Amino acid sequence: MAEPLLPPKLLARLEVEEFYGDYIACLDEARIEEWPDFFAEEASYRVVSRENWEAGLPISIFLCRNRRQIQDRVASYLEANIYPDQWNRHLISAVQLTDVRENEIFVASNYGILQTRQDGETRIYQSGRCYDRLVRTDGRLRIHSRELVYDTHAVATLFVMPI
Amino acid sequence: MITIETLNASGKRPVLQWPSEDGAHVPYRLFFEREIFDREQERIFRGSNWSFVGLSVEVPRLGDYKSTYIGDTPVVIVRGKEGEIHGWVNRCGHRGAKVCRHLRGNVRNFTCIYHQWQYGLDGSLLGVPFRKGLKTMHGMPADFEMSAHGLQPLRVGSYRDLVFATFSDDAPPLIDFLGPEMTPLIDAVFCKPITFLGITRQRIKANWKLYIENVKDPYHGHLLHLFHNSFNVSRPTMDVGNRLDPRGLHSAIMGIANEAMHDTSIYVSDKVGTFKEDATLADPEVIRARPETSPQVKSLVQSIFPSLVVQRIHNSLAARQIVPRGPDEFELVFHMFGYADDDAELADMRLLQANLVGPAGFISMEDGEATEIVQAAISQPGNEAHSGMFMGRGAPEGHVSLITEELIRAFWRGYRAMMAD
Helix, strand or coil: CCCCCHHHHHHHHHHHHHHHHHCCCCHHCCCCHHHHHHEEEEEEHHHEEHHHHHHHHCCCCEEEHHHHHHHHHHHEEEEEECCCCCEEEEEEEEEEHHHHHHHCEHHHHEEEEEEEEECEEEEEEEEEEEEEEEEEECCCCEEEEEEEEEECCCEEECCCCCC | CCCCCCCCCCCCCCCCCCCCCCCCCCCHHHHHHHHHHHHHHHHCCCCCCCCCEEEEEHCHHHHHHEEEECEEEEEEEECCCCCCCEEECCCCCCCCCCCCCCCCCEECCCCCCCCCCCEEECEEECCCCCCCEEEEEEECCCCCCCCHCCCCCCCCECCEEEEEEECCCCCCCHHHHHCCCCHHHHHHHHHCCCEEEEEEEEEEECCCCHHHHHHHHHHHHHHHHHHHHCCCCCCCCEEEEEEEECCCEEEEEEEEEHHHHHHHHHHHHCCCCCCCCCCCCCHHHHCCCCCCCCCCCCEEEEEECCCCEEEEEECCEEEEEEECCCCCEEEEEEEEEEEECCCHHHHHHHHHHHCCCCCCCCCCCCHHHHHHHHHHCCCCCCCCCCCCCCCCCCCCCCCCCCCCCHHHHHHHHHHHHHHHC
């Protein structure tokens, strides 16, 4: 087998960047029904305020303990919930690969969500830090756990579109 | 049209006109005029009412504190030496700076950063730098009284784990303010020691009273919050209970489990477009409730005027605090809790069921949108129009219904009395 051209950590970084690009395109283009595909079967997903996180308080605003619960959030978004029309734009920076193993990558990154509603103004909806544990299954990365810790602890109106 | 002289009788503006006696018509001016907001701060929030400021378990140990608001006034509550809770206005007795600049923490005393004036946990002034001068430089005058320059104290009262505070010496004892209609329902929720699970906050661009209307409005529940219908969480056919205090200001709406709630035929016959027979959750764990009361209270939304809503939604327990931030904005703060004796499964269920409420709540997120679209549509200066709420009007007193607006009308009657000259 030929030597890889890039060191494994750099290769992993490119893989993560590709994965985040696909993930963000899915959400920012509002293809929410495809969102659960980014998660492993036993995945967890959680959005928690930095206020609670730093105080060691366990309540989240959005918590899924498996992919079926993630699918139910999608069903509720599409079928039941009512919310202002909105476009989100994700910005990601300062991506840190904190641990790279054979089929597992731990990533921390900063994120910002710019949100535009029907009044045509764009606001900073949320800024925070994202902690991912990604796993490689069937040759592609999936999220095993994602924890989003938001600084913007006064949520503007409501939180409906996943990030 | 009945004119009730409520506002500014001596001022230049015409008095507010209430088109009906019973609170069925509410002038929209009440939701956006600064003058009304300012009067509410004086009459309601700094008046003889008790405002909810937190849960006692948020400040369990000596020196634990929490910053919050009564109306738009910043206040702090602190656990004192004898286990008592102190409250004071967060404004330095010197030049008015915010003394406590953090949301929560633990201290031995408080120091204003501006000139290092130091205060005890109870808000009394302990130290003023250079009070006696420095070398040849003069300090405070000889008649400067430390005791006259402390932080403005509040009366603090607790009922079970709910902590309230008031500016007023005239406010009745807290237990009388809550009243015998409300306390049994609070007792049932705060029936044993609780644990604090955290806070969620929502900033909503709407007048705070639109939210008060919302939590007194069972009519909207199954029509706005479609999650209920779509996934069979609750149906208007379940047993209901309403409670109202004699002033009309506090109220409670309860849903109690029964057999009929599984009957969906009323939606078919009434053509409610938001009901979907076949929708199911892939993982119903989030709506699995463990009965904690007998009969099982599926939901309790208890509004304690002016700033508290006690909530039981399945196993999700919360004290919601309403913080007005001007005529056209309020913050909704959910204080989530469980019980100290929760087993591991129930503790996990409460964390998962937090998905039902709060800013991302399956069955609550729409309230933010609903109140904002009202605010956006009514807030034109000079708008003399009013709402019209007639559901259940004329029903006999004590009539219990999930499709009534009587709790809202009662609220407006109480509000009007409080705001009148």
